[in-house]
Amino acid sequence: MWIQLLIFAIGLALLVYGAESFVKGASTLAIRMGVSRLVIGMTLVGFGTSLPELSINLTAAINGRLDLAVGNVVGSNIANVGLILGVAALLTPLAIHIRLLKLEIPLLLLASAGLWLLGFNGTLGWIEGAMLLIGFIGLMMVIGYDSKTEPQLIEAELIQADSSTHPLTQDIFRILLGFVLLLAASQMMVGSAVELARAWGMTELMIGLTIVAIGTSLPELAASGMAAWRGDSDIAVGNVLGSCLFNILLVLGATAIIEPLPVAASLIWREIPLMFLFAVALYPLAFGDRRISRSGGVLLLCAYAAFLAWQVYLAG
Secondary structure (H helix, E strand, C coil): CHHHHHHHHHHHHHHHHHHHHHHHHHHHHHHHCCCCHHHHHHHHHHHHHHHHHHHHHHHHHHCCCHHHHHHHHHHHHHHHHHHHHHHHHHHCCEECCHHHHHHHHHHHHHHHHHHHHHCCCCEECHHHHHHHHHHHHHHHHHHHHHHCCCCHHHHHHHCCCCCCCCCHHHHHHHHHHHHHHHHHHHHHHHHHHHHHHHHHCCCHHHHHHHHHHHHHCHHHHHHHHHHHHCCCHHHHHHHHHHHHHHHHHHHHHHHHHHCCEECCHHHHHHHHHHHHHHHHCHHHHCCCCCEECHHHHHHHHHHHHHHHHHHHHHHC
């Protein structure tokens, strides 16, 4: 068991480093090609923090570990709100921009409800996957339209200025290195997660909802935690909401296109509604001065701890 834990930890470290390398290379390459820095920031930041979930899910689907793939996305979204926003709010109270209340959070609730409806028959097939990907394209169109009205200050916050003084081959190397690391790390994590599930008497779905979900949410934790530490609460909250939307629409959509995904009855009646409720909770927590206070962060962390305890109880 300890060997499998070590393999999982090494795979996780490679996964995070590979995602960072891929995004850095892709973003600077896009800048060289004349793509707007703002559009890069709003898309690649969200894509980058969802890249671990995507690589894990595609690997799991190809290897036939389908329960782990679905559990990873649902568990990651619960962790994003409960764990990551909880930690960020403890670092500094998180101001909730009115746009988040009117656009991003409703979109996340809509995507979560859509996932529940699409999976109600017990399967996410290629048709449902295509519908999720169409929703992802629509999301990108909204982001592209929104980016035209965002001020330059936010653009500067979303992506660091790049002087492009390094050679083009360095960007290409970063992309290739990130891609190779993601593939290798995903294989390591999926294999070790399956062995750990067997050793602990947990199902692959439960492992996906907990251990794998927390592991693949580390990039969001790092990004939102640092943003909150700097006082950039809009970016801290926006990163989490964007990642949740990417996970449902892109990650599950792409995975279901490759291989039909079974949606367990427990997901329909427990975890997906719980994922929806975690997102809904952002409204009362931000009620009044549109701010998630430190006490609100404690509530989110307690709710997430209760979720983990519940999963352990079910496994027992």
